[in-house]
Amino acid sequence: MLGLNNNNMNKRNYNISRKAGDIMYTCYVVDNNGLESTNYFDTEQECINYVYWKWENEALFQQNSDELLLNAIENCKEIDSKNNNLREI
Numbered sequence: 001m002l003g004l005n006n007n008n009m010n011k012r013n014y015n016i017s018r019k020a021g022d023i024m025y026t027c028y029v030v031d032n033n034g035l036e037s038t039n040y041f042d043t044e045q046e047c048i049n050y051v052y053w054k055w056e057n058e059a060l061f062q063q064n065s066d067e068l069l070l071n072a073i074e075n076c077k078e079i080d081s082k083n084n085n086l087r088e089i
Helices: 044-056 058-082
Strands: 013-017 025-030 036-041
Touching (some): 013 044, 025 044, 036 044, 044 058
């Protein structure tokens, strides 16, 4: 047995659809980090371009979200430490 680890499996997936009578295409994308996003486009080609764009930039999205969260927490701690009525986090 090869001993495959589920954490190393590719999570990338996408679905492009358009219901009868709808004008817009729905583009659902899952990146390798498991982050899901849905967007709407006029053409199927725009959806395909979006899927590739999300996958090419997935590391950037993960890095930025972690960094933004850390900065937000640090800013909250700083605000709390300046305000004598609040206790530090």
